[in-house]
Every structure is written in C-alpha cells, then in structure tokens.
Amino acid sequence: MTSSEIASLTVAKVRQGLAAREFSAAELAQEALRFAQAENPKTNAYLHFCPERALAAARRVDEKLARGEDAGVLAGVPVAVKDVILTEGVRTTCGSKLLAYYVAPYDATAVIGVEAAGGVILGKTNCDEFAMGSSTENSAFGPVRNPVAPDRVPGGSSGGSGAATAQGTAVVALGSDTGGSIRQPASFCGVVGVTPTYGRVSRYGLTAFASSLDHIGPFARNVHDAALLLQAIAGRDEGDATSAFAPVPDYTAALDGQVRGLKIGLPREYFQGLASETGDLISKGVETLKKLGCEVREISLPHTEYAIGCYYIICTAEASSNLARYDGVRYTSRSTRSETLSDMYRNTRGEGFGAECKRRIMLGTYVLSAGYYDAYYLKAQKVRTLIARDFSTAFEAVDAIVTPVSPFPAFKLGEKLDDPLEMYLSDIYTITGDLAGIPCMSVPCGRTAAGLPVGMQMLANHFNEAGMFRLAGAFEAAGGFEG
C-alpha cells in the first residue's frame, strides 16, 4: 500500500481489502504503524505507539476471518486513542508530566468496545493536560501541529486525535469532550467529531476531569465511520453508574438521506456578530440543507450568554475535586524534596501540574470554598438548568439545531496562550451542548480562502444520535463537506 492509500482508508475500504485478501489485518497494522510513526514528527499527534497490542488485535481479526467468523464492524481498522483513556499495559499520561510513566492497570470500557469490534489500536494521542484546553498547547509533551496548516493549532483538547484522523495516521480515533474537546479539534482539522448524549458511552477508564460533563466520542473522516465507532462503544456499562440504559439503535441504518421536511433551528444568539468567513461558510452550508428539503427557521436559546460563566464554574469545581488524587501517593510522581506528608502533597502538585491545570484547580477550589459555594457552584447549577431548558423548549419546535463550532478557524500556535479568558471565550458554541447533555457533532463545512477548515455543529435532542447522523450524512452526500 502507498502512503496516500493508507492515509485515505475508510472503514469500508478496510473491509473490502480484507474480504478481497489484498492485505491481512496484521499486514495492514504493520503498514499503518510504519506510516504513522514516520509521519508523526510533522504533527506530534501521537505520544506513544503500542505495536505489540496492535499486532495482537490484528492477529485476532485474521484468525476470526480465517475461521469464517464475523470479525466485527471495525475489523482491522487502525484506531488512535486519546491519552486520557486507559489502555492496560500501555502508558496513559493524560498529557501530564505527573503521569509521564503511568501504565494503566486496566482497559477503559470504550477501549474494550473498540477491540471487541475488531479495531486495532495503534497508539495514544496527545492532548491538553488532563483534557483542559482548546489548543493542545497545554500538553507537557509539546504541542500538536495542525496537519492542514503546521503553524496552527489543531484545536483541543483532543488535538492529537483530530490531527491523527486528518493526517490519515488513524482511520478513526477516540477523543473526550467536556466543553467542546472533540468538536472543536474536528472543526479545526476538517474531520467529523461526535459528542454523544451524556451517558451514551461509558466513561469507565476515562480519566475524570469534570464528571457531570465528561464524554467519550469518535473522530472519523466521514459520517458513516463515526457512526460505526459510536456503535462499538455505546451502551449501558455497570462500570459507569451514569451510563444510560436506553437501547442503542443501528446508527448506520439512519444514513438513508431522508431529511426532506426536517425542521432545523438556527439560534439567533449564535449568529449575532458572526460576520466572518466562518459565518459565510456556515450560511452556505445552511443553503445546502435547504436545498435538501430541510425547513430552516430562526430560534432563540436565550441563556447562551451565561454559558461560559456557568461552564467554567462547574468544570473547574469538579476538576479541583477530581485532580485532588494526584498527590504523590499512588500515581507515579512524587516530589523528592519533601520531609513531611503535607509538603509531599504540595510539592508534588506544584512541580507536576502545568499552568492551565493549576489555574483550574485554583478557580475550582475558590468557587467551592467556604462562603462561596452558593454564590458560584450552586448558582451555576441553577443556570445550567435554564440552559438545558432552552434546548428542551427548542426541540419542541425543531428536530435539529445548526450552529458554527468555533467563532474562528484554527489559530496560530502561541496566539492565545497568554490570555486564559480569551481562550475560554472561544468555547462559546460548544459548551452549551455539554451543559445540556445532548448529542452534538462537528461536520466539515468548507474551507476559508487561506485553506483552513470550518466545522458546522449539528445538535439533536437526548439520545437522537441517529437523527443527527441522518442530517450529517445527507449534508455530506450533498457535497456540504466541500463547502
């Protein structure tokens, strides 16, 4: 296989190749690993590879195929996994110096799902430290470069998964999303990124950041592959008490192109002041949806302007609690210059965490501290109710909502690093979906004059991933991805 053939593989092409015996799963795994390792210096998308695990998974697929058994919907497909998701026997660093040598003692349920479906995990992808950031510049192991424009960020926090998918060093990838960490890098890198309904995918084995907001979800280069990856990881899991009981439908069955008469809402709060190339491309995308027979109307999500404040109170509060466990006792790193237990905690954390994690731990501790809990955390939880209500009201009138993913395309490395508030404000369009817990995704929607990808966000009501994929699939088939 040539490099460009590997880089443009899809799940369907892997299936055909295996069926026609053009390659075995083991041969493909070796080729894909070689290609990914050779390409990686261009982007730093992968932090480490797991060739032994990949080849073992590929051989299992080959054995099943040799016996004439079903090897799964992802049989032989090269997969990348964000390094906040545990992989037994393989390093799982969370992009943090603190966990540089941490080897996960068990597999995340989503990882088990990928391999049970025949997926071949090649390695672990770079990300902002503990998934906190919007650019992947907060990784302790160096930033990721956007494969589309190497002087720019890939987005974050799942920047490595977005970049690997765009670069073709994985066919699909797992990311995690707390406030947009799948959709925003998907948008910046020009691929599909899906944040499922809260609870749709088990978080067992996902390193906790903000537990009431954390999701695992797929990256892919087309809607079909994203739907298949979600199929492999969705469902109730006893390991995660918040995982949902709702039955998992056949997602690819929804890709029938039937979107005529579908009611789409454009929230006016998301389009105000969007006089930019991004706005123009989204408007063009909306025209495509109209041509497909969708009924487009303006709607209002009146509490949108409170979302950033609400989100950053809740996520930092939960993060400050979740990150308390990294204290030098159990997780590999310990400050060597401490005489007392208390010093050991403080020094380990002071030496180990990067600037953004420290900032969020401090913010979260502040808003939860005595005398402030009601004014900040409780207030934010009430505002969250209002934001979620905005969506449930909207979904009484429309089937789906369409917005931009980010106010701007990929920015330059270093451009926003010194201004935390500005970086937080850039999450405005993605955090509301996480706060409401609804499924949302980014689909490519053309490129700017400078060639930078722009993503369109599609949001649906709780557990209506199938309807969301139907819309995204029709948009893709109509050439919407190309703009």
Place this chain on the structure above:
Amino acid sequence: MRLTEQEVRYVAALANLNLSDQEVAKMCEDLGEVLTHMEKLNELDTAGVEPMAQVLYDAAETATLGEDIDRPGIGPEAALANAPLAGAGFFKVPKVIERS
C-alpha cells in the same frame, strides 16, 4: 476584580498546591479576570430554579444499583505497580505521626 496575594495563597493551601511567587502574582490577575466574567450569572434571577447536578434520565432510582456480588479486583500487585514508593503491600508515605 483582582484577587489579593493573601487570597491566592489561602486558596492554594486549600488545594494543596505549592505556587511560586511568580505564579501567585499571575494568579491574582488571571483568577480575578475569570471570576469577574463569572459574576455575570448574578444578572439572572434563579429563585425557584432547581440546580442541575447531573444529566439524569427517566430510569428508576434504583436502576443504577449493581447486584451485590463478588467481583475480582485488579489485585494489590497491579494496584501498587504505579506507586512512587511501595513496600509490604502498602503505599509508603513520609512519616505522619512521630513516635513519642
């Protein structure tokens, strides 16, 4: 809004986080700026609004309770494998209480 150094050091102590003088100075600015933005929420009257602590669905309250059955854990060896310092089946830490 700008936090005082004293406030920042107090919060850092609560968080068990050692910060350098330089970091403390930057936190005064950064935290203040973000907290100012957060105060926008006070524009909203939320009296009578239920707080949303979790995204919950229509499952019975007890549906998430697992059966009380024995399941193998990862075992002490695997649990201690990532410990910075372990011995005799335990995580080792600096002395907490001095013997008299």
